[in-house]
Amino acid sequence: MRANFKMQRLFIDAPLAPGAAIEAGSDHFNYLINVLRMQEGGEVLVFNGRDGEWTARLVQPSRKKLILDVVSQTRPQDPLPDLHYLFAPLKVGRLDYIVQKAVEMGAGLLQPVMTQHVQGKITSLERLQANVVEAAEQCGVLAVPEVAAPVKLKDLLERWPADRRILFCDESDAGSNPLPILQGIHERKLALLIGPEGGFSEEERHLLRSLSFVTAIPLGPRILRADTAAVAALAVVQATIGDWSASPG
Known part of the structure; x- marks a missing residue:
């Protein structure tokens, strides 16, 4: 409704x-x-x-x-969306923006991830949760996502459940079209990982590509800012294999 x-x-x-x-x-x-x-x-x-x-x-x-x-x-109450949004914090202002857009685009959990090249930091989870609530109020959202405490990328991956696939947005990927890769994914439990403004380090990229539960996807031929990449990635995932692609009930 x-x-x-x-x-x-x-x-x-x-x-x-x-x-x-x-x-x-x-x-x-x-x-x-x-x-x-x-x-x-x-x-x-x-x-x-x-x-x-x-x-x-x-x-x-x-x-x-x-x-x-x-x-x-x-x-009636909607269930939380099952898409987890993993993001490297950006500077204040742009960080607020990506949190709000993630809620609007159907993320069910927001997980800050500290990477080697991260430029922002989480100074207040309460502020981010307030941004989540504001976005939910403005956009008709009923299921309010949680903002989890920040975690280092390596620690996150070490305890990651193997039954939830991470879609890793790799700016260095030689391809430009994510659709064929996404259309080949059949898992329904998904997470989307967006890196910092400076990108992932080579060590982080090698680690991610070595894991069986991680799939790297490109985001087209253009260089995108991290906040733009977040919206673009959420849109293409939702449209291809997310809740936008679900048949009407």
Whole structure:
């Protein structure tokens, strides 16, 4: 079922059910009352990543208190997408961008990976998770992905489950068309690995290509920035072997 983009959507970290009365936190109070100028009796859509999406009516028992009165469910809960997004952190700003785009493009887990040439760093998982929530609110997403703690590439690969294939975007690949490679992949459990702005080191590239659960793919004839490569790779994977290619239910 498609999201209703005519109504404001809010992520609420509380159980949602008919008749639930949830006091709005200061951020939601300020946004709804002072920024949007909503009045008592107005309605918003709320979700928590567990209980689906619900209509909630605004009740303001006092000038400084706002209650979200949960009325009825508008959409049942979606499962988390099963595509894992592995990425080398970029500098602030562009890092926020790739996190938001990964959510929009159907990633179910976001895993920062520290590589030899990484230029950015993760200073706050809370900030990245807030970006995830914001993207989910804006794009009608119900299943909210988790941002995992950063891990070194070598450590990640040493404990990687062999039943989940990693699609490794290799900027040095001699080919330019990823479609024939992707069409030959039959596993449904997938992860997409995007390197840093400076690319993977030769040591990292050799390690990745030596593993049976890793498949290298090119991303076309052009040199792409890491944030552009992330969106391009997610799009081609989803369109070829991901949830965009699934038959309508």
